[in-house]
Amino acid sequence: MIIQGLAFYAFAIVLVLSGFLVISARNPVHSVLYLILAFFNAAALFILMGAEFLALILVVVYVGAVAVLFLFVVMMLDINFRELRRGFLQYLPIGAFIGLVLLAELVLLVGAWPLPEEAPAAAAALATPDPLEISNIDALGRVLYTHYAYLFLASGIVLLIAMIGAIVLTLRQRAGVRRQSIPEQVGRKRSETIEVRKVQPRTGV
């Protein structure tokens, strides 16, 4: 229990610190690297809570795709981040105010949350597997391909549309590009490519 507590505080402190460094680091590449560190720590916190599926998704999706994309954007595009950050202090009070409003809303909502004893009967009716007996990846897998098969298939179509869209909007057929065509290469005949000539000595071809 103590080790768990210590691990929680270690990960949480690193998470908060790296989150702060994301917005305060001078070099944008460092910011992204701190962001990745923050994601890893958040994933570790999820594992501590027994939500290993969320932890894996966080690493795979956010570290694997989103953060790497950010890294490319930051390194490839010539964006003046100093310029973007100007007026940070000027807008700080408004930002802090909005943050407080959101916090207050969250507190109000959590305060209004139904207590366990009066929780909806529908929630109890859902057959939730016991987390001690079955890991949550296993539990999700069991409903994803059976109960929610329709949604699983439909999500596949959403991804297919995203792929078609990316190709429609960006693929350009340029003229004059020399592509490798294997059938053409294989289909070549000796007579088409090699020409045998008699060359007289001491004259050119």
Add this chain to the structure above:
Amino acid sequence: MQELSLSDLGLALPELFLACLGMVLLVYGAFRGARAAGEVAVIGSLALVLVGILVLTGSVERSTAFNGLFVVDAFAVFVKILILLGAVLGIVLAANYLKAEGIQRFEYVILLMFATLGMMMMVSANDLIALYIGLETQSLALYVMAAFHRDTLRSSEAGLKYFVLGALSSGMLLYGASMIYGYTGATGFAEIAQHLEATEGPAAVGLIVGIVFVAAGLAFKTSAVPFHMWTPDVYEGAPTPVTAFFSVAPKVAAIALFMRVLADPFGELVHDWRQIIIAISVGSMVLGAFAAINQTNIKRLMAYSSIGHVGYALIGFAAGTPEGISSVLVYMAIYLVTNVGTFAVIIAMRRRGRAVEDIADLAGLQHRQRGMTIALTIFMFSMAGIPPMAGFIGKLVVFGAAIDAGLTLLAIIGVLASVVSAFYYLRIVKVMWFDEAAEPFDKPADSSLGTVMFVSALLTVLFVAYPAPLIDSAAIAADALF
């Protein structure tokens, strides 16, 4: 927890057929390359007609599939037929336009088919997750379609704007859905309704917050005020046939989804959500009436006009009665026919091979293209709600339902707004009939546009003679929600 069964698949046969055919056509198009565009368009539109037949021959009794995620009832069947009609016309109207603009690619039809699939999933959604997945299937395809003319700045801008604002609205919808799930413990519409029936007293604040956010997300998709900002820019920037498609099929689907979500699981809370509907309805009617007055671009004008029409349709919804819902369905069906006809005229507005979009370009059209002038005059009269056109009947049933439900003030605002909007519809008629003649338009490449105009105009004029089939089937469809 149940596995898939054959009866589930049978119930979703039209959707499955559409999805599979879309994928087959995609592969076919990818192998055939640019030459396939024409063939894919023909096969695609025939497929959509076939899907329509499958929808009609399928069950109209309320039945659910996939563990209650998917529902088929008379309401879904009615709306799906409207959507498929809009989709077929979206392909027919596009054929010549895309060729003339040099963007004839087979992906247009594929994206349109998948967007249609998403809409059909939306109107058959019986669960918050299914609702969201259907909505995203539709939206993602529509974003790409808006940017389809990728080499022009305006089209790319339209696509990007639609995408960013659409993502924002999806976020709001998801936030609302998560609140609803948190306070009812269920995502299925039937379970939510059960939970609401079981609880006594006023609904929890968090649940109301959730409903407000879901309504905001859906209002965005129907382009109702105050979530309409994207509409004029997207309608103006997108290629005209895409705009025509946008203004009918997704709008019908979004309004249908709106009605299913609020009337089905939250039917008990009608007094809570009715205020939201009344507010966005009044806002849309007033903005649609006044903001359109100053427009010179006819596509922008149609964007504001469509915002206004959504406002009128929502009047019927605000009534919250079966008559109200059926009046919305009648209104949207008439709107679809009139709007498609109007866009056929706009697509036919080409001069020396280039599309023109100003209202001034229509000047003196009666001297050159008499048939087109008469058709557009009929559509404008219908949209303004002048008897005996179909649009008049649409407004009549909507206002009637509102008055029956005791919303007299709302109906009065609706009548006043439609009087104001008559100004800009009639101005187009005046420009065509009485202004100095401008240069004539090019002859359309084939008769498809003319046929669409003729049939829509005929339906608009003759609807008053035989309105019974539409009104009766809409009434049956609306009863399915109660």
